[in-house]
Every structure is written in C-alpha cells, then in structure tokens.
Amino acid sequence: MRPQINAERLLKRLRDLGEIGALPGGGVCRLALSEEDRAGRDQLVRWMEELGLAVSIDAIGNIWGIRPGTGDGPPVMIGSHIDTVATGGLYDGALGVMAGLEVVAALNDAGARTAHPLAVAAFTNEEGARFAPDMMGSGVHQGALDLSRMLAVQGIDGATLGEELARIGYAGDIPPKSLTPAAFLELHIEQGPVLERDGVRIGAVTGVQGISWTEFTISGQSNHAGTTPMDLRRDAGLAAARIAVEARAIASDFGPPQVATVGSVNFEPGLVNVVPERAVITVDLRNTDDERLKEAEARLHAAAHSFAEEEGCEITARSLARFAPVAFDETVVARIEGAAMARQLTVRRMPSGAGHDAQMFAPNCPTAMIFVPSKDGLSHNIAEHTEPAELIAGAEILLDVALDLLGEAQ
Amino acid sequence: MRPQINAERLLKRLRDLGEIGALPGGGVCRLALSEEDRAGRDQLVRWMEELGLAVSIDAIGNIWGIRPGTGDGPPVMIGSHIDTVATGGLYDGALGVMAGLEVVAALNDAGARTAHPLAVAAFTNEEGARFAPDMMGSGVHQGALDLSRMLAVQGIDGATLGEELARIGYAGDIPPKSLTPAAFLELHIEQGPVLERDGVRIGAVTGVQGISWTEFTISGQSNHAGTTPMDLRRDAGLAAARIAVEARAIASDFGPPQVATVGSVNFEPGLVNVVPERAVITVDLRNTDDERLKEAEARLHAAAHSFAEEEGCEITARSLARFAPVAFDETVVARIEGAAMARQLTVRRMPSGAGHDAQMFAPNCPTAMIFVPSKDGLSHNIAEHTEPAELIAGAEILLDVALDLLGEAQ
Known part of the structure; x- marks a missing residue:
C-alpha cells in the first residue's frame, strides 16, 4: 500500500x-x-x-x-x-x-x-x-x-x-x-x-531572493518654508523622495524578479513649514540573480548620491542587511x-x-x-x-x- | 532739529x-x-x-x-x-x-x-x-x-x-x-x-504671501517587500514620494515667488521590509498672487489624485491652513x-x-x-x-x- x-x-x-x-x-x-x-x-x-x-x-x-x-x-x-x-x-x-x-x-x-x-x-x-x-x-x-x-x-x-x-x-x-x-x-x-x-x-x-537593505541618511539645511527661495534650499526631504521614486523605477526597468521597496522614511524636524534638514530612508532591493542585484544596488547608490548633490546635501549609506541569493x-x-x-x-x-x-x-x-x-x-x-x-x-x-x-x- | x-x-x-x-x-x-x-x-x-x-x-x-x-x-x-x-x-x-x-x-x-x-x-x-x-x-x-x-x-x-x-x-x-x-x-x-x-x-x-497647507492621507495595502510582485502593490509611500517630487516641480515650473515645501511625511507601518499601507504627507504652497496660488493648488491636487489612482490607493486631502495673500x-x-x-x-x-x-x-x-x-x-x-x-x-x-x-x- x-x-x-x-x-x-x-x-x-x-x-x-x-x-x-x-x-x-x-x-x-x-x-x-x-x-x-x-x-x-x-x-x-x-x-x-x-x-x-x-x-x-x-x-x-x-x-x-x-x-x-x-x-x-x-x-x-x-x-x-x-x-x-x-x-x-x-x-x-x-x-x-x-x-x-x-x-x-x-x-x-x-x-x-x-x-x-x-x-x-x-x-x-x-x-x-x-x-x-x-x-x-x-x-x-x-x-x-x-x-x-x-x-x-x-x-x-x-x-x-x-x-x-x-x-x-x-x-x-x-x-x-x-x-x-x-x-x-x-x-x-x-x-x-x-x-x-x-x-x-x-x-x-x-x-531564495538575494536581499539588500540600505539606509540612506541625507543632511541638508533646515529653513523657513515661506522665506527661503527655492534656489537657496538644501532640502533633505526632496532628495529622499527622489530616492523612493527611483527605487520604483529600478524595479520597473529591471523587470521581475527585481523588487524594490521603500518602507520607512523620516524627516527632521518634520514640521509642515520647515524645509527638512535631515531625512532617513530605507530601500529594500531583492533579486534572485546576484549580479542583477548588484547592478540594482549600483544604480540606486549612484542616483541617491546625485540627488543629494543636486540639492546641496550630504548623504551617507549604511547596509542594514545583505544576503546573496540562494x-x-x-x-x-x-x-x-x-x-x-x-x-x-x-x-x-x-x-x-x-x-x-x-x-x-x-x-x-x-x-x-x-x-x-x-x-x-x-x-x-x-x-x-x-x-x-x-x-x-x-x-x-x-x-x-x-x-x-x-x-x-x- | x-x-x-x-x-x-x-x-x-x-x-x-x-x-x-x-x-x-x-x-x-x-x-x-x-x-x-x-x-x-x-x-x-x-x-x-x-x-x-x-x-x-x-x-x-x-x-x-x-x-x-x-x-x-x-x-x-x-x-x-x-x-x-x-x-x-x-x-x-x-x-x-x-x-x-x-x-x-x-x-x-x-x-x-x-x-x-x-x-x-x-x-x-x-x-x-x-x-x-x-x-x-x-x-x-x-x-x-x-x-x-x-x-x-x-x-x-x-x-x-x-x-x-x-x-x-x-x-x-x-x-x-x-x-x-x-x-x-x-x-x-x-x-x-x-x-x-x-x-x-x-x-x-x-x-505677505498667501499660504496653503494641505495634508494628504494615502491608503494602500501593507505587503511583504519580498513576496509581492511590483504589479500587485498598492504602495501608499510611493504615491507620497511622487507628491513630494511634484511639489518641487510645481515651484520650478511656476517660478518665483511660488514656493513649495514638503516638511512632514509619515509611513505606516514604517518597516524596512513592508510596503507602506498608509502615508501622510504635508505640502506648504505659497504665492503672493492668489490666482497663481489656486493654480498651484489645483495642479498639486490633480497630480496627487492621479498618483494615488495609478498605485491603486485611496487619497484624501485636508486643508490645514489657507490664507489669501495680503x-x-x-x-x-x-x-x-x-x-x-x-x-x-x-x-x-x-x-x-x-x-x-x-x-x-x-x-x-x-x-x-x-x-x-x-x-x-x-x-x-x-x-x-x-x-x-x-x-x-x-x-x-x-x-x-x-x-x-x-x-x-x-
């Protein structure tokens, strides 16, 4: 039987x-x-x-x-x-x-x-x-x-x-x-x-997909939302928002199985009428192919640095987790x-x-x-x-x- | 004297x-x-x-x-x-x-x-x-x-x-x-x-510039950052990030004295590996010309709604402050x-x-x-x-x- x-x-x-x-x-x-x-x-x-x-x-x-x-x-x-x-x-x-x-x-x-x-x-x-x-x-x-x-x-x-x-x-x-x-x-x-x-x-x-978690910390300048002309701003929050949009673009451009997620973001001081002087944002990238995952990471980092630079901000990246695909x-x-x-x-x-x-x-x-x-x-x-x-x-x-x-x- | x-x-x-x-x-x-x-x-x-x-x-x-x-x-x-x-x-x-x-x-x-x-x-x-x-x-x-x-x-x-x-x-x-x-x-x-x-x-x-403060609340779906394909996501955070980028674009396109600031954003649950199910974001728009300020508000609201819709999210807008120019x-x-x-x-x-x-x-x-x-x-x-x-x-x-x-x- x-x-x-x-x-x-x-x-x-x-x-x-x-x-x-x-x-x-x-x-x-x-x-x-x-x-x-x-x-x-x-x-x-x-x-x-x-x-x-x-x-x-x-x-x-x-x-x-x-x-x-x-x-x-x-x-x-x-x-x-x-x-x-x-x-x-x-x-x-x-x-x-x-x-x-x-x-x-x-x-x-x-x-x-x-x-x-x-x-x-x-x-x-x-x-x-x-x-x-x-x-x-x-x-x-x-x-x-x-x-x-x-x-x-x-x-x-x-x-x-x-x-x-x-x-x-x-x-x-x-x-x-x-x-x-x-x-x-x-x-x-x-x-x-x-x-x-x-x-x-x-x-x-x-x-199992490879996993890459990066936390970006962007430092700009806190300024009054009314009195600061746009061209004098160093808006850490804007650079963070552009990173989030870029993460989605990477997933779209690479196609499946690449995924990208921005699950967490924080602005300081976090007030309606103050340009953020600091933004912390996380990006979760995953791919079954380690070479493609590395390409996605490279594109993300390059973009993040150029967004920060265009906004006159400093940026640091910290790896929170990195597992190669299995x-x-x-x-x-x-x-x-x-x-x-x-x-x-x-x-x-x-x-x-x-x-x-x-x-x-x-x-x-x-x-x-x-x-x-x-x-x-x-x-x-x-x-x-x-x-x-x-x-x-x-x-x-x-x-x-x-x-x-x-x-x-x- | x-x-x-x-x-x-x-x-x-x-x-x-x-x-x-x-x-x-x-x-x-x-x-x-x-x-x-x-x-x-x-x-x-x-x-x-x-x-x-x-x-x-x-x-x-x-x-x-x-x-x-x-x-x-x-x-x-x-x-x-x-x-x-x-x-x-x-x-x-x-x-x-x-x-x-x-x-x-x-x-x-x-x-x-x-x-x-x-x-x-x-x-x-x-x-x-x-x-x-x-x-x-x-x-x-x-x-x-x-x-x-x-x-x-x-x-x-x-x-x-x-x-x-x-x-x-x-x-x-x-x-x-x-x-x-x-x-x-x-x-x-x-x-x-x-x-x-x-x-x-x-x-x-x-x-004095006219001031318009809007708080957008976007509701999507919380999902696993690894197991959810991009085309099945309803990412409230992405819609919020796009609103922040659009706010800057409005200021650029309108030119001075239009200013736009995203000072505050919050994602829930706010975890690295979870697609945000909820995002709250504020936009501060100011202009000395009330008609131009209204145009900026209209463009912002239309864009915010289309970003939410493209992501399969719900969106509500709440006016936190509105003062006409003086x-x-x-x-x-x-x-x-x-x-x-x-x-x-x-x-x-x-x-x-x-x-x-x-x-x-x-x-x-x-x-x-x-x-x-x-x-x-x-x-x-x-x-x-x-x-x-x-x-x-x-x-x-x-x-x-x-x-x-x-x-x-x-």
Whole structure:
C-alpha cells in the first residue's frame, strides 16, 4: 500500500497547534521561547513520541524526531518552525512541521520502510520577532551562525536566548551540524499573492531572493518654508523622495524578479513649514540573480548620491542587511514539478521572496521548497489563510518527493 | 532739529530685552504669557513710561504706548511683538517694538510735535508657539479673530490663555478695535536669505504671501517587500514620494515667488521590509498672487489624485491652513523705497514669506513693512543674527517714514 496523506489528521493537528497561543480575534502568538512556544514544543514532542520517532533537542533548541531507515545513509530532513510573529497566522511554519509529522504518520500507516532515515525538525526562532537574527536555529545547525553568540542574544524584552531556552526546558546538548542531511524539504505557505492570482496550486521553489537593505541618511539645511527661495534650499526631504521614486523605477526597468521597496522614511524636524534638514530612508532591493542585484544596488547608490548633490546635501549609506541569493537543487525542484504534474496539480517554478530555514541547508545538501497559495498574499497577519484543499495538496507533494528521496528499503 | 536714531540707545534696549529669558547657549525663550514674557512686558511698560507714553493694555493683552499729536486724527501705529519661539533669537519681533520706542525717544530728544499721535504696540502671542493661532493679539485687535474664543484657547502646556493673561497681570479691559489706526508700520528682520545674498540693505515689503497647507492621507495595502510582485502593490509611500517630487516641480515650473515645501511625511507601518499601507504627507504652497496660488493648488491636487489612482490607493486631502495673500499699501511702500534711496541704502521691493502682525492691519489702514537682512536667512533659531548697522539702518527708515505719516504739528 502506498502511503497516503490523511487530510483530517493533518488539519486537526494544525487546528490543535493553532489553539496554543491563539489570539482572541484570530491568529496566534507564539513568540520564540515564550510560554506559548514552550506549550507548542511540548505538544510537538508528544506527537513525535506517539508516532514512534526518536526525539532529541540540539544545543540551539531545535527539535528533531527521527524515523529510522534500513540503510546506513544520512536522514532526509523535513523541517520548518512553530514560532510565530506577535500577530501571526496558523500556517506560517506550522504547516511545514505538521506536514512532516503527517508524512511520518502516512509511512507508519502503510507500514513503509525506507532506505534513508526521515528526520522531522522544528527550528528555533525562525521569525526573529523576539530575538534577532531570524532563521536562527537552522542557521546555527548548519554552521552559518555561531552557537555561543546566539545563546547570548538579548530579546526585545531584555531576556537572554540561552537563559530562555533553559527556562522552557529546551536547552539540548547535541552540537551543531551533528546531523548530516541527505536532503532537505520544506513545505510553506507562499506569503505572497502570485499562486492565488494566477490560479496555480503548487510552487516549486527554485531559490531564495538575494536581499539588500540600505539606509540612506541625507543632511541638508533646515529653513523657513515661506522665506527661503527655492534656489537657496538644501532640502533633505526632496532628495529622499527622489530616492523612493527611483527605487520604483529600478524595479520597473529591471523587470521581475527585481523588487524594490521603500518602507520607512523620516524627516527632521518634520514640521509642515520647515524645509527638512535631515531625512532617513530605507530601500529594500531583492533579486534572485546576484549580479542583477548588484547592478540594482549600483544604480540606486549612484542616483541617491546625485540627488543629494543636486540639492546641496550630504548623504551617507549604511547596509542594514545583505544576503546573496540562494539556489535550490535542480533535481529536487524537478521532482516537485513532476510530483505535482503526476497529481494533475498546476505547478510553477518560482523564487521565494522571503527567507526560510531551507536556505540554510541549500549550500550543504540537495534542498528545495514547496509553496501553497496564501489568500490575498497575506502573511504575518492574523488574517493569513490557506484553503484546506491547498494545505492537503502541499502535503501530498511533500510526501511524494520525500518518498522519492527516502528510497525503498533494500 | 530733525529727530535722529540714537544707535547705542536702540542696541542697548535690544540687549537688555534679550537678557530676559536668555538661553545658556545664546538666543532667548519668551513664550507668550510665560514668566519670561511677563518680565519682558514689565520692562517694556517701564520704558514706555520713562518715555512719557500713555500706557494701556487691551482685552487680549496687547500693550499700547501713545504719544499725543497736536491734531485730533487717529494714531500712526508702529508695532510688532516681544514673545518668541522656544529657541528664538534677539530680533524677531523685538526689533520692531524697540525701534518703535527709539522713534519716540528720537522725537522726544528733538522736542518734535506731530500732527497725528504715535502709538507703539507690542502684540500678544504673535508666534503661536505656545497658543494657536499665531498673530493672535493683532488679529483680535483688528477683528479677524474672536476675543472670547481666543481667551479660551488652551496652550501646549494645558494652560488657558485668558487665565495666563490674568495671572501675569496683562488682562486689560480695552475692547478690540478701540484704537483706529491712521497707518501701520512694522520693522522686522527678513527671516530669509534674500537681502543678504543680494547685498541689499532694506526690503520694502509689498505684502505677505498667501499660504496653503494641505495634508494628504494615502491608503494602500501593507505587503511583504519580498513576496509581492511590483504589479500587485498598492504602495501608499510611493504615491507620497511622487507628491513630494511634484511639489518641487510645481515651484520650478511656476517660478518665483511660488514656493513649495514638503516638511512632514509619515509611513505606516514604517518597516524596512513592508510596503507602506498608509502615508501622510504635508505640502506648504505659497504665492503672493492668489490666482497663481489656486493654480498651484489645483495642479498639486490633480497630480496627487492621479498618483494615488495609478498605485491603486485611496487619497484624501485636508486643508490645514489657507490664507489669501495680503497686499500692503503702495504709497507707504513707495515712501519706504524713497526713504532708503534718500539715505543711499540699497532697497528692494519684496514679499514677506512669513506672516506678521502688519498683515492684520493691511485691510483696515495704509500698512507696510521694512525688512533688514537676516544672516544666513536663519530665524526661529538661537543663531538668528542681524548686524548692528542693519538694525540701525532699518530703524532710521522706520523713523523717516513715520515722520512722513505723522505729519508736522499745525
């Protein structure tokens, strides 16, 4: 008997987990290492044990549940996270972990034995909403982040991550990188509007966009809005506004997948009748191609400097974040496409605009992600929603690809 | 003997007044109806009495010092204010009142008798820094503002204007409009950079720019900066940035005296990686010609609406202030020009970009203002400065024009 996803069982686990930290108006709050996160972790460990998995906790608090294989190869990993932002939804992260459990349950139901072991993981602090940076548990596990530095990180509430891990009982002793993966899979909601808009049910994620965050600080001269002729002004605000307009022009001229966002701007003194003497503006540029991203950055910086110069202002630029694009494994992406086509589900290759735990594994093993549609593209929002049929479809593709990668018992 | 300005006496009064409310790093703080304003007023009243003026206080707290004329005509008025912003300079307002006292002193020294009486006035709360609106004392006196409503105004510190007037002993009983002016003169620092830049010593002020303040609120949709394709965005911040760029274009296309300023902008949620769902932006437009100002407003509103529409956003506009331009009296302006030329001082006709007490009198009697240069155009700033020679030159022109208007004793 071929293993099958049990839709009701998967949906019930998602509902049950969603009740832990549930908010009165809908959605959920399970900030990393909070009491709610502890309760969610405890429930996850109980489920893993009920499924017969060997549960272990590593030094950054990642939870691992392992189903043995018949061979002596490394495990195929399925992972995501169960922490949320302060006003999160039910599926961001949780879907990937609950679907991992459902894959195990389906294997168990079928009495299936696989060549590789299967490891289901829930990574610590993917969101970065309480402790920075995000993708912390997967980053430490894969060696991209330093364990001792991360344990010393202070949260927005002043708590120390290592102490909070110990307090909630999830300071394990397994060192980073102790589990070498054969492959890594992550099922996640898209968190964007593309699949829904285009009526596509499965996203075969080809990689994660590179991200470049720049903060420009422009210094001009504060002046009276009535008495200062235009040609004597050094208007920091105007230079900032021109940068915002240029950022959009860059995205238009480069075309997809280039995106550009100005999310934050501040003028000083910020009065109706005073020419701003200082403006601070952020620009978020993303592209899947690092060379194109560098071109976009170069054009933005050149334009910003010339806008400032034309206005007689000084300008400084500070990089707030810079991540190179991550490419997923072509073979695994093709398997996702193939699995979707075999089930007659529309599928599209697409990049991820957001960061995910999977990207930490991509440099070290064959890795890819499966996306399912997000209603109205909403995420990090209590209104986040994905239809049950889409959740199930995603889990079925995850099962199919996992079965391929796990291999039949010898 | 023709009356003469005594430079030392004028400069000493300016220095003495500047010590009342002096700030440790320079400049002065005499917020309206504060203890420092009370002390300044007490000093002013003592000086008026020493000069033999008949002192009276009206119902909004304006201080009047009257030197009798030989005829029975109404008084020629010289007035300005002694209140300041929280970090003000020594000359904004104070120069006009101290120069008025010096004109009286010069007349007294010369034993001059004039046909019209001369009234020197210090108006309550010109700055509007503690109580809104500004130009309050002159506005109430001339009937543009309602006395009882102004007495009920609450300040930024919660104090009520009428109670503060009584507390500092300046709640007089003379009703508004009780003194009908024959003419009104005000000497003031330019508060802008034009005279200094062009090496002109005297500004013959032809009127006050019309002012139009609009606040635009743009509503779009908050979205993830990475996962939302550009063509699905409804970016309130971009529409706001385009409005700021358009405001500058309007000023450029219209040319002087049109000015346009975006002093304040706010994005929500204001995060680097979130498309703004809400942006609030203010635009300050000024022109001396009301028809041109209306054209500028119309172009701004049309552009703002089309930017919002192109971005799929909603937009609302709220007028925060709208004052029509004020034209001063051609005859008095010409007398200022003539007086400057007679003293071989360079002079230029110019509008005022800022509001002044004089504009409240302009509809009701022949009115004009004299400007002297502001170093670097700075005002409302402890670094505000005008050279002593310029202060004296302005007072001499004030004296000359006042003598013309006061007429010789019959």
